[in-house]
Amino acid sequence: MNKRLQGIFDDFFSLNIMVVGDVMVDSYIWGKVSRISPEAPVPVVEMHHHEYRLGGAANVARNIHSLGATPILCSVVGNDIEGKIVIDLLQNEDISSQGIVLSNDRQTTVKRRILSGSQQLLRVDKEDTHNLTEKEKKEIFRRIEGLVMQVDAVIFEDYDKGIIDEELIGFITERANSRQIPVIVDPKRKNFHFYKNAALFKPNLKEIKEGLGQNISLDDFDSLSASVTKFKRDMTIEGVLLTLSDKGVYIDLKGEQHLIPAHVRNVADVSGAGDTVVSVAALCLALDLSPNLVAELSNLAGGIVCEYVGVVPIKKEQLMEEADKYNIIK
Secondary structure (H helix, E strand, O other): OOHHHHHHHHHHHHOEEEEEEOEEEEEEEEEEEEEEOOOOOOEEEEEEEEEEEEEEHHHHHHHHHHOOOEEEEEEEEEOOHHHHHHHHHHHHOOOOOOOEEEEOOOOOEEEEEEEEOOEEEEEEEEOOOOOOOHHHHHHHHHHHHHHHHHOOEEEEEOOOOOOOOHHHHHHHHHHHHHOOOOEEEEOOOOOHHHOOOOOEEOOEHHHHHHHHOOOOOOOOHHHHHHHHHHHHHHHOOOEEEEEOHHHOEEEEEOOEEEEEOOOOOOOOOOOOHHHHHHHHHHHHHHOOOOHHHHHHHHHHHHHHHOOOOOOOOOOHHHHHHHHHHOOOOO
16 A cells, blocks of 8 residues: 555544535335336335435535544434434434534425335435525524634535525635635535635536536537636636546646546446545545645545445545555555
Protein backbone atom coordinates (compact mmCIF):
# COMPACT_ATOMS: atom_id res chain seq x y z
CA MET A 1 0.00 0.00 0.00
CA ASN A 2 1.26 3.46 -0.99
CA LYS A 3 2.24 5.20 2.29
CA ARG A 4 0.91 8.61 1.25
CA LEU A 5 -2.41 7.05 0.24
CA GLN A 6 -2.58 5.25 3.60
CA GLY A 7 -1.84 8.54 5.34
CA ILE A 8 -4.68 10.33 3.58
CA PHE A 9 -7.21 7.69 4.60
CA ASP A 10 -5.86 7.72 8.16
CA ASP A 11 -6.35 11.50 8.25
CA PHE A 12 -10.07 11.05 7.45
CA PHE A 13 -10.54 9.87 11.06
CA SER A 14 -9.77 13.37 12.37
CA LEU A 15 -12.44 15.15 10.28
CA ASN A 16 -15.91 16.36 11.25
CA ILE A 17 -18.17 17.04 8.26
CA MET A 18 -21.52 18.84 8.45
CA VAL A 19 -24.14 17.57 5.99
CA VAL A 20 -27.15 19.82 5.46
CA GLY A 21 -30.06 18.84 3.26
CA ASP A 22 -33.01 16.63 2.48
CA VAL A 23 -33.06 13.38 4.46
CA MET A 24 -35.15 10.51 3.19
CA VAL A 25 -35.83 6.85 3.80
CA ASP A 26 -35.09 4.38 1.01
CA SER A 27 -37.47 1.44 1.37
CA TYR A 28 -36.74 -1.75 -0.56
CA ILE A 29 -39.24 -4.55 -1.05
CA TRP A 30 -37.33 -7.51 -2.46
CA GLY A 31 -39.18 -10.38 -4.03
CA LYS A 32 -39.70 -12.70 -6.95
CA VAL A 33 -42.11 -12.52 -9.89
CA SER A 34 -43.57 -15.85 -10.96
CA ARG A 35 -46.98 -14.87 -12.34
CA ILE A 36 -49.17 -12.05 -13.66
CA SER A 37 -52.05 -10.76 -11.56
CA PRO A 38 -55.54 -11.93 -12.60
CA GLU A 39 -56.83 -8.49 -11.53
CA ALA A 40 -54.73 -6.44 -13.97
CA PRO A 41 -51.85 -7.04 -16.42
CA VAL A 42 -49.17 -6.46 -13.77
CA PRO A 43 -46.60 -8.78 -12.17
CA VAL A 44 -47.27 -10.23 -8.73
CA VAL A 45 -44.23 -9.86 -6.47
CA GLU A 46 -43.87 -12.50 -3.78
CA MET A 47 -42.06 -10.51 -1.10
CA HIS A 48 -39.26 -12.21 0.78
CA HIS A 49 -37.46 -9.23 2.32
CA HIS A 50 -38.22 -5.62 3.31
CA GLU A 51 -35.39 -3.25 4.15
CA TYR A 52 -35.03 0.42 5.15
CA ARG A 53 -31.90 2.43 4.34
CA LEU A 54 -30.89 6.03 4.96
CA GLY A 55 -31.17 8.10 1.79
CA GLY A 56 -30.58 11.61 0.47
CA ALA A 57 -28.45 13.72 2.79
CA ALA A 58 -28.43 10.84 5.26
CA ASN A 59 -26.72 8.64 2.67
CA VAL A 60 -24.00 11.29 2.39
CA ALA A 61 -23.61 11.06 6.17
CA ARG A 62 -23.33 7.25 5.82
CA ASN A 63 -20.57 7.67 3.24
CA ILE A 64 -18.69 10.11 5.48
CA HIS A 65 -18.99 7.69 8.39
CA SER A 66 -17.95 4.69 6.29
CA LEU A 67 -14.78 6.54 5.28
CA GLY A 68 -13.83 7.04 8.91
CA ALA A 69 -14.80 10.68 9.44
CA THR A 70 -17.56 11.99 11.74
CA PRO A 71 -20.72 13.25 10.01
CA ILE A 72 -22.92 15.93 11.60
CA LEU A 73 -26.27 15.64 9.83
CA CYS A 74 -28.67 18.60 9.91
CA SER A 75 -32.19 18.36 8.53
CA VAL A 76 -35.92 18.40 9.27
CA VAL A 77 -38.00 15.22 9.04
CA GLY A 78 -41.56 14.42 10.00
CA ASN A 79 -42.55 13.45 13.52
CA ASP A 80 -44.00 10.28 12.01
CA ILE A 81 -43.21 6.58 11.75
CA GLU A 82 -40.62 7.14 9.00
CA GLY A 83 -39.02 10.00 10.95
CA LYS A 84 -38.52 7.64 13.87
CA ILE A 85 -37.06 5.11 11.42
CA VAL A 86 -34.51 7.78 10.42
CA ILE A 87 -33.51 8.29 14.06
CA ASP A 88 -33.28 4.54 14.66
CA LEU A 89 -31.18 3.96 11.53
CA LEU A 90 -28.81 6.77 12.50
CA GLN A 91 -28.40 5.30 15.98
CA ASN A 92 -27.83 1.82 14.52
CA GLU A 93 -24.99 3.18 12.39
CA ASP A 94 -23.54 5.27 15.25
CA ILE A 95 -24.34 8.57 13.51
CA SER A 96 -25.45 11.47 15.70
CA SER A 97 -29.02 12.74 15.30
CA GLN A 98 -28.42 15.96 17.28
CA GLY A 99 -28.90 18.05 14.12
CA ILE A 100 -32.22 16.39 13.17
CA VAL A 101 -35.44 18.32 13.86
CA LEU A 102 -38.69 16.32 14.13
CA SER A 103 -41.65 18.36 12.87
CA ASN A 104 -45.40 17.86 13.20
CA ASP A 105 -45.88 20.01 10.08
CA ARG A 106 -43.93 17.82 7.69
CA GLN A 107 -43.91 14.20 6.52
CA THR A 108 -40.67 12.31 6.08
CA THR A 109 -39.69 11.67 2.48
CA VAL A 110 -39.86 7.97 1.60
CA LYS A 111 -38.90 6.29 -1.67
CA ARG A 112 -40.38 2.79 -1.83
CA ARG A 113 -38.79 0.53 -4.43
CA ILE A 114 -40.17 -2.86 -5.42
CA LEU A 115 -37.61 -5.21 -6.92
CA SER A 116 -37.60 -8.67 -8.43
CA GLY A 117 -34.05 -9.91 -8.11
CA SER A 118 -31.96 -6.88 -9.10
CA GLN A 119 -34.64 -5.45 -11.42
CA GLN A 120 -36.59 -2.47 -10.11
CA LEU A 121 -40.27 -2.81 -11.07
CA LEU A 122 -41.81 0.23 -9.40
CA ARG A 123 -41.02 3.19 -7.18
CA VAL A 124 -43.61 4.90 -4.98
CA ASP A 125 -42.70 8.24 -3.35
CA LYS A 126 -44.18 10.02 -0.34
CA GLU A 127 -42.88 13.52 0.31
CA ASP A 128 -43.42 17.18 1.12
CA THR A 129 -41.57 19.72 -0.99
CA HIS A 130 -42.75 23.00 0.54
CA ASN A 131 -40.25 25.26 2.28
CA LEU A 132 -39.71 25.07 6.01
CA THR A 133 -42.11 26.88 8.31
CA GLU A 134 -40.70 29.74 10.37
CA LYS A 135 -40.79 27.51 13.44
CA GLU A 136 -38.85 24.74 11.67
CA LYS A 137 -36.38 27.21 10.22
CA LYS A 138 -35.73 28.86 13.58
CA GLU A 139 -34.97 25.48 15.16
CA ILE A 140 -32.68 24.19 12.39
CA PHE A 141 -30.81 27.53 12.36
CA ARG A 142 -30.33 27.25 16.13
CA ARG A 143 -28.86 23.77 15.87
CA ILE A 144 -26.60 24.61 12.92
CA GLU A 145 -25.30 27.72 14.70
CA GLY A 146 -24.10 25.55 17.57
CA LEU A 147 -22.64 22.78 15.41
CA VAL A 148 -20.93 24.61 12.53
CA MET A 149 -18.07 25.71 14.78
CA GLN A 150 -17.06 22.05 15.22
CA VAL A 151 -16.62 21.04 11.58
CA ASP A 152 -13.89 20.89 8.93
CA ALA A 153 -16.21 21.14 5.91
CA VAL A 154 -19.90 21.64 5.08
CA ILE A 155 -21.84 19.74 2.43
CA PHE A 156 -25.15 21.01 1.04
CA GLU A 157 -27.03 17.94 -0.20
CA ASP A 158 -29.98 19.43 -2.07
CA TYR A 159 -32.81 17.27 -3.44
CA ASP A 160 -35.34 20.11 -3.89
CA LYS A 161 -37.51 18.80 -1.04
CA GLY A 162 -37.74 22.15 0.73
CA ILE A 163 -35.16 21.92 3.51
CA ILE A 164 -32.65 24.22 1.78
CA ASP A 165 -33.48 27.74 0.61
CA GLU A 166 -31.57 30.93 -0.16
CA GLU A 167 -31.67 32.12 3.45
CA LEU A 168 -30.26 28.88 4.86
CA ILE A 169 -27.54 28.80 2.20
CA GLY A 170 -26.45 32.32 3.06
CA PHE A 171 -26.63 31.69 6.81
CA ILE A 172 -24.34 28.66 6.67
CA THR A 173 -21.98 29.84 3.93
CA GLU A 174 -21.27 33.13 5.71
CA ARG A 175 -20.35 31.36 8.94
CA ALA A 176 -18.29 28.70 7.21
CA ASN A 177 -16.36 31.19 5.10
CA SER A 178 -15.60 33.34 8.14
CA ARG A 179 -13.73 30.34 9.59
CA GLN A 180 -12.26 29.22 6.23
CA ILE A 181 -14.35 26.03 6.29
CA PRO A 182 -14.85 24.75 2.73
CA VAL A 183 -18.46 24.58 1.53
CA ILE A 184 -19.24 21.81 -0.97
CA VAL A 185 -22.51 21.82 -2.92
CA ASP A 186 -24.48 18.98 -4.51
CA PRO A 187 -27.16 21.13 -6.17
CA LYS A 188 -30.61 20.82 -7.64
CA ARG A 189 -32.42 23.20 -9.94
CA LYS A 190 -34.46 25.38 -7.54
CA ASN A 191 -31.51 26.72 -5.54
CA PHE A 192 -28.91 26.34 -8.29
CA HIS A 193 -27.94 30.02 -8.47
CA PHE A 194 -28.06 30.72 -4.72
CA TYR A 195 -24.86 28.85 -3.85
CA LYS A 196 -22.48 31.77 -4.16
CA ASN A 197 -19.04 31.77 -2.50
CA ALA A 198 -18.81 27.99 -2.22
CA ALA A 199 -15.50 26.13 -2.36
CA LEU A 200 -16.73 23.38 -4.68
CA PHE A 201 -19.89 22.98 -6.77
CA LYS A 202 -20.72 19.41 -7.85
CA PRO A 203 -23.47 19.25 -10.48
CA ASN A 204 -23.98 16.49 -12.99
CA LEU A 205 -24.10 17.24 -16.72
CA LYS A 206 -27.90 17.51 -16.83
CA GLU A 207 -27.97 19.90 -13.88
CA ILE A 208 -25.33 22.25 -15.26
CA LYS A 209 -26.99 22.28 -18.69
CA GLU A 210 -30.29 23.27 -17.09
CA GLY A 211 -28.66 25.72 -14.70
CA LEU A 212 -26.69 27.51 -17.42
CA GLY A 213 -29.32 27.13 -20.13
CA GLN A 214 -26.63 25.77 -22.45
CA ASN A 215 -26.25 22.57 -24.42
CA ILE A 216 -22.73 21.71 -23.27
CA SER A 217 -21.00 19.07 -25.39
CA LEU A 218 -18.40 16.71 -24.02
CA ASP A 219 -16.86 16.55 -27.49
CA ASP A 220 -15.83 20.21 -27.24
CA PHE A 221 -13.45 20.48 -24.29
CA ASP A 222 -12.71 24.18 -24.87
CA SER A 223 -16.42 25.02 -24.79
CA LEU A 224 -16.94 22.94 -21.66
CA SER A 225 -14.00 24.60 -19.94
CA ALA A 226 -15.16 28.10 -20.95
CA SER A 227 -18.69 27.48 -19.67
CA VAL A 228 -17.45 26.21 -16.31
CA THR A 229 -14.98 29.11 -15.97
CA LYS A 230 -17.72 31.67 -16.62
CA PHE A 231 -20.03 29.95 -14.15
CA LYS A 232 -17.33 30.04 -11.48
CA ARG A 233 -16.75 33.74 -12.07
CA ASP A 234 -20.45 34.64 -12.05
CA MET A 235 -21.08 32.67 -8.85
CA THR A 236 -17.78 33.55 -7.14
CA ILE A 237 -17.22 29.81 -6.66
CA GLU A 238 -13.70 28.49 -6.20
CA GLY A 239 -14.15 25.20 -8.02
CA VAL A 240 -16.48 22.94 -9.99
CA LEU A 241 -16.50 19.15 -10.00
CA LEU A 242 -18.73 18.08 -12.88
CA THR A 243 -19.84 14.44 -12.93
CA LEU A 244 -20.25 13.02 -16.43
CA SER A 245 -21.76 9.57 -15.76
CA ASP A 246 -19.86 6.89 -17.72
CA LYS A 247 -17.51 9.59 -19.09
CA GLY A 248 -15.97 10.29 -15.67
CA VAL A 249 -15.58 13.72 -14.06
CA TYR A 250 -14.24 17.16 -14.94
CA ILE A 251 -12.70 19.41 -12.29
CA ASP A 252 -11.79 23.10 -12.43
CA LEU A 253 -10.18 24.09 -9.14
CA LYS A 254 -7.20 26.18 -7.99
CA GLY A 255 -6.20 27.05 -11.54
CA GLU A 256 -6.16 23.40 -12.65
CA GLN A 257 -8.49 21.65 -15.11
CA HIS A 258 -8.61 17.87 -15.40
CA LEU A 259 -10.90 15.51 -17.31
CA ILE A 260 -10.75 12.14 -15.53
CA PRO A 261 -12.21 9.16 -17.44
CA ALA A 262 -14.42 6.63 -15.69
CA HIS A 263 -13.10 3.17 -14.87
CA VAL A 264 -14.84 0.24 -16.56
CA ARG A 265 -17.56 -1.15 -14.29
CA ASN A 266 -20.35 -3.73 -14.20
CA VAL A 267 -23.02 -1.16 -13.37
CA ALA A 268 -25.93 -2.52 -11.35
CA ASP A 269 -27.48 0.69 -9.98
CA VAL A 270 -26.42 4.34 -10.21
CA SER A 271 -28.57 5.38 -7.23
CA GLY A 272 -26.51 7.22 -4.63
CA ALA A 273 -23.35 7.55 -6.73
CA GLY A 274 -23.52 11.34 -6.54
CA ASP A 275 -23.78 11.13 -2.75
CA THR A 276 -20.57 9.13 -2.67
CA VAL A 277 -18.74 11.50 -5.02
CA VAL A 278 -19.59 14.60 -2.98
CA SER A 279 -18.65 12.83 0.28
CA VAL A 280 -15.17 11.88 -0.93
CA ALA A 281 -14.65 15.31 -2.49
CA ALA A 282 -15.54 17.03 0.78
CA LEU A 283 -13.07 14.94 2.78
CA CYS A 284 -10.35 15.64 0.22
CA LEU A 285 -11.03 19.39 0.33
CA ALA A 286 -10.98 19.36 4.13
CA LEU A 287 -7.45 17.92 3.84
CA ASP A 288 -6.52 20.48 1.15
CA LEU A 289 -5.56 17.79 -1.36
CA SER A 290 -4.70 18.62 -4.97
CA PRO A 291 -7.53 19.10 -7.51
CA ASN A 292 -6.40 16.08 -9.48
CA LEU A 293 -6.49 13.87 -6.40
CA VAL A 294 -9.92 15.22 -5.39
CA ALA A 295 -11.25 14.28 -8.82
CA GLU A 296 -9.49 10.91 -9.05
CA LEU A 297 -10.65 9.60 -5.67
CA SER A 298 -14.19 10.95 -6.06
CA ASN A 299 -14.50 9.49 -9.54
CA LEU A 300 -13.23 6.11 -8.41
CA ALA A 301 -15.58 5.98 -5.40
CA GLY A 302 -18.64 6.94 -7.46
CA GLY A 303 -17.95 4.12 -9.87
CA ILE A 304 -17.48 1.52 -7.16
CA VAL A 305 -20.92 2.03 -5.55
CA CYS A 306 -22.61 1.64 -8.96
CA GLU A 307 -21.72 -2.05 -8.83
CA TYR A 308 -24.18 -2.61 -5.96
CA VAL A 309 -27.98 -2.77 -6.09
CA GLY A 310 -29.65 -0.04 -4.06
CA VAL A 311 -28.19 2.94 -2.26
CA VAL A 312 -25.02 1.91 -0.42
CA PRO A 313 -22.09 3.85 1.09
CA ILE A 314 -18.57 3.41 -0.19
CA LYS A 315 -16.42 0.88 1.66
CA LYS A 316 -13.22 2.51 2.82
CA GLU A 317 -11.08 -0.60 2.37
CA GLN A 318 -12.31 -1.18 -1.19
CA LEU A 319 -11.66 2.44 -2.17
CA MET A 320 -8.15 2.26 -0.71
CA GLU A 321 -7.38 -0.99 -2.53
CA GLU A 322 -8.58 0.30 -5.88
CA ALA A 323 -6.84 3.65 -5.46
CA ASP A 324 -3.64 1.73 -4.82
CA LYS A 325 -4.27 -0.63 -7.74
CA TYR A 326 -4.83 2.23 -10.18
CA ASN A 327 -1.79 4.07 -8.81
CA ILE A 328 -3.78 7.25 -8.19
CA ILE A 329 -0.96 8.61 -6.02
CA LYS A 330 2.22 8.26 -8.01
